[in-house]
Amino acid sequence: MTEVKAETEKIWKQRPEWPFLLFLLFVAVSYVGLVLLMLGANVLTVSWAELGRVLKDSAIQDSIRLTVVSCTATAILSVFVAVPLGYLLSRYQFRGRAFLDSLVDVPVLLPPLVVGLSLLILFNRVSLSEGCGVLAFGFFVAAGFAFFGTVGRRRIIPFTLALLGVFMAAGVIMLGGEASRLEEVLGGVGLPMTFHPLGVVLAQFPVAAAFAIRTMKTSYDQVSPRYEEVAMSLGCQRGQAFKMVVLPQVGRGVVAAGTMAWARALGEFGPILIFAGATRGRTEVLSTSVFLEINLGNLAGAAALSLVMIFMAVLILLLVRGFLSKGGSE
Amino acid sequence: MSDFLRVENLGIKVGEFSLDGFSLAVGEGECVSLMGPSGCGKSTVVEAICGLRGQWLRSGTMVLNGVDITHAAAGARGIGLVPQDVVLFPSLTVREHLEFGPRLRGWKRGLIKERVENLAEGLGLESLLGRLPEGLSGGEARRVALGRAMALCPRLLCLDEALSGLDEERYEEVLAMMGQVMKEEKMTTLHVTHSRAEAEVLGDRICQMVPV
Structure with missing residues (x-):
């Protein structure tokens, strides 16, 4: 009994907290x-004269302009994809969900050069009929999963997927002898991608969208599904419940997803270099400008451009933080 | 009294929990209080009747006002639910909560206004109509949830421990108000509770669920 009492006494003798706090401080200070x-190091390397020179350079001004426009376009596109896809991954249980969830992260895990190379091959090496064939296969596999999966009576989903598969298969038959590449087709309708400013957005999109989708999924996970259930008991369809009850609650998540995509697009380099190139005044964005300056042996110029990128990244971060702290929606 | 709601041999399985052979009949305009120990499946039954647990349903039929609603969508059943956890929508004001159902159903503006005013008066919500749920007291939030469920004049009102968690003073106040409004609206009600006193005040009949 005395032994028990002695052991119990030990509990009340608190160990000091400072070693743990010191550990936290060490990690925080290191990072x-x-x-x-x-x-x-960047700031110290940059001379004001060099900064002034690069900012007055018309090619760099074009580069800044294309950076802002392409990052904004990528962020908007990413949010458009992330809002529904994040919801699908957060709310629905279906066979193949884990696979889809992993697939979303693939662009993040792939080496950036591979993303660029994949886009280059897709647009310039794969014929339309081959592309339709791959899509048809994908749709049929997804339809099979949906049919035997846990979607219950919702036969509309496998049916729609199978129908898309049939359309794609029909496309393969119709385009049987067609050797046109995607780039040729898009170029024909005035939307050239490879080594073109539009290609910059496409090169930035896969990774930026992956980050945005992940952010939106986390936002939806934090909203209880009970809101939709109660809304549906009041007469809402799932889509109405999403629009009227869920979406207003994830406003901050949408802003965060957009910011994440914008920032990610700003830092994108490998896919842009491979797919859109780094042509001065045409497909050059700030990340490729830094690369070009380094190639020219102008380290001071590269550092000045890096400073511009840091300034843009901090500015967007502060603007968004300011917006979020002022409320917006929950 | 003819059966307005008839539930027969309901079988539900959720993970390890399962419920078999549950049957219940509620007459038109009647309030039946469903009682039972925690974990016996009262809330699960109510949510299944409301159409929120279709994926868990294993057997049985549910008929409301002569219509088989066993596989009907939640919104098509004409059932108003006041859930245990209240679940008010954070971005909507009290007025928007009361208007929620009627607006979805495309009621005329004048009719919605009249309905909201009547409910707000009956439930003592007039001064709160412009407020957001954040900052409402527990009693106020429950009255809003009741008003939201009743606004559409549902065929069946389901109260799932709608008064749990209230302090004694608020409990009496909300209970009295609820009883009054339900009597005036003559709604067929399924009322889940732990409290026999509450069941005796609101319910015309008490059904006891026994875990198997």
Whole structure:
């Protein structure tokens, strides 16, 4: 009994908290210190004269303009995809869901050059009929999963997927002898992609959208499905419940997803270089400008451009933080 | 009294929990209080009747006002639910909560206004109509949830422990108000509770669920 009492007494003797706090502080200082040193090294390398010179350079001005426009377009596109896809992944249980969930992250995990190379091959090496064939196969596999999956009486989903598969298969037959590449077809309707400014957006999109989808899924996960259930008991269809009850609650998530996509697009380099190229005044964005300046042996110019990128990234972060702290929607 | 709601041999399976052979009949305009120990499946039954647990349903039939609703969509059943966890929509004001169902159903504006005013008066919500759910007291939130469920004049009102968690003073106040409004509206009601006193005040009949 005395032994038990002695053991119990030990519980009340609190160990000091400072070793743990010291550990937290060490990790925080190490990481934040590294980030600050990186930024500081950039700032110290840049001369104001060099910064003024690059900002007056018309090619760099074009590059800044294309960066802002392409990042904004990519962010908007990413949000358009992330809002529904994040909801699908957050709310629905179906066979193949884990596969789809993993597939979303693939662009993030792939080496950036591989993303660019894949786009280049898709647009310039794969014929339309081959593309339709791959899609038809994918739709039929998805329809099979949906049919034998847990979607219950919702036969409309496998039916629609199978129908899309049939359309694609019909496309293969109709385009049997067609050797046109996607780039040729899109170029024919005035939407050239490869080594074109539009290609910059497409090169930025896969990774940026992956981040946006992940952010939106997390936002939806934080909203209880009970809201939709109650809304549906009041007469809403699933889509109406999403629009009227869920979407207003994930406003901050949408902004966060857009910001994440914008910031990610700003830093994109490999896929742009491979798919859109780095042609001065045409497909050059800030990340490729830095690369071009380094290639020309102009380290000071590259550092000045890096500073511009850091300024843009911090500015967008502060703007969004400001917007979120002022409320917006929950 | 003819059966307005008839539930027969309901079988539900959720993970390890299963319920078999549950049957219940509620007459038109009647309020039946469903009682039973925690975990016996009262809320699950109510949510199944409301059409929210279709994926868990294993057997049985549900008929409301002569129509088989066993596989009907939740919104097509004409059932108003006041859930245990209240679940008010954070971005909507109290007025928008009361208007929610009627607006969805395309009621005329004048009719919606009249209905909202009547409900707000009956439930003592007039001064709260412009407020968001954030900051409402537990009693106020429950009255809003009741008003939201009743606004559409549902065929059946389901109260799932709608008064749980209220302090004694608020409990008496909300209970009295609820009883009054339900009497005035003559709604057929299925009322789940732990409290025998509450069941005796609101219910015309008490059904006891026994875990098997």
